[in-house]
Amino acid sequence: MTPPETAAPLLQLQGVGKSYGGFHAVDDVSLTVHAGERHAVIGPNGAGKTTLFNLVAGTLRVTSGRVVLNGRDVTRAGEHSRARAGVGRTFQHSSLFTTQTCAENVALAVRRCIGLGTSLRVPTKARGELARQVADLIERVGLTDRAGDLVGDLSHGERRQLEVAMALAGDPALLLFDEPTAGMSPSESGQFTRLVQALPRTLTVLLIEHDLDVVFSVADRVSVLATGRLLEQGPPEQIRNSPQVEAVYLGTGHDEVFIA
Numbered sequence: 001m002t003p004p005e006t007a008a009p010l011l012q013l014q015g016v017g018k019s020y021g022g023f024h025a026v027d028d029v030s031l032t033v034h035a036g037e038r039h040a041v042i043g044p045n046g047a048g049k050t051t052l053f054n055l056v057a058g059t060l061r062v063t064s065g066r067v068v069l070n071g072r073d074v075t076r077a078g079e080h081s082r083a084r085a086g087v088g089r090t091f092q093h094s095s096l097f098t099t100q101t102c103a104e105n106v107a108l109a110v111r112r113c114i115g116l117g118t119s120l121r122v123p124t125k126a127r128g129e130l131a132r133q134v135a136d137l138i139e140r141v142g143l144t145d146r147a148g149d150l151v152g153d154l155s156h157g158e159r160r161q162l163e164v165a166m167a168l169a170g171d172p173a174l175l176l177f178d179e180p181t182a183g184m185s186p187s188e189s190g191q192f193t194r195l196v197q198a199l200p201r202t203l204t205v206l207l208i209e210h211d212l213d214v215v216f217s218v219a220d221r222v223s224v225l226a227t228g229r230l231l232e233q234g235p236p237e238q239i240r241n242s243p244q245v246e247a248v249y250l251g252t253g254h255d256e257v258f259i260a
């Protein structure tokens, strides 16, 4: 397998910015993520991480710069078009239907992706294929035993696993995780880390994460955002030892993550 740093760029952000009035939530960020890479984005609260993800996913439009996906300029493409071009994501705040089962939630995601929408009628021919895909996705995230259970009965960690299954439904090339381990117990976090580690390298992962144990277990490269700007980027060991990065965290309430 080609090492990520010599593989083709899957995502290129070129001088990307997002302003609200005179406030720069994301400010002139240039970033390259290679195919197969696990790339973590870290930074204090309000640094612009989620905004940056929204600019990649097309949920928000840039106010400056370019977004290039797999060599194609998608700067003006909307969210659905980028999803079709291979961008999948999980959200910082959960977006599951708690009164439906795991399998029903995943089925909805698959149906959206194969163009069946939320129509109640599924052609007979498509039913078997839909059920097979749902079972396969649920197995990939280790929730087979929970497939028929209501989402409302799942633990926090299991819900986040289910969200990964739903994000995988569109067979993405680039998967964005926004703080997937927030609120997880240490054992749930460990399980989630193993889930990300087990994802095939055909999938490129961009991960916003506050827990640096997770970051250093998963990431090939780390980008540090602070006040909307890219402060530093490099392999995990460089970031771990960076006085500049440590200084940004001090006094933010996140300094404890550097002690871990």
Ligand SMILES: Nc1ncnc2c1ncn2[C@@H]1O[C@H](COP(=O)(O)OP(=O)(O)OP(=O)(O)O)[C@@H](O)[C@H]1O
Pocket (backbone or CB within 6 Å): 020, 023, 025, 043, 044, 045, 046, 047, 048, 049, 050, 051, 052, 092
């Ligand atoms: N729609 C908006 N209008 C004005 N300001 C916004 C808007 N969305 C975000 N911001 C501001 O932009 C900055 C970056 O927000 P963002 O949510 O991207 O940060 P973050 O790094 O994801 O933070 P957290 O770690 O708390 O999730 C914050 O100061 C936020 O208040």
Ligand SMILES: [Mg+2]
Pocket (backbone or CB within 6 Å): 049, 050, 051, 092
């Ligand atoms: Mg955020």
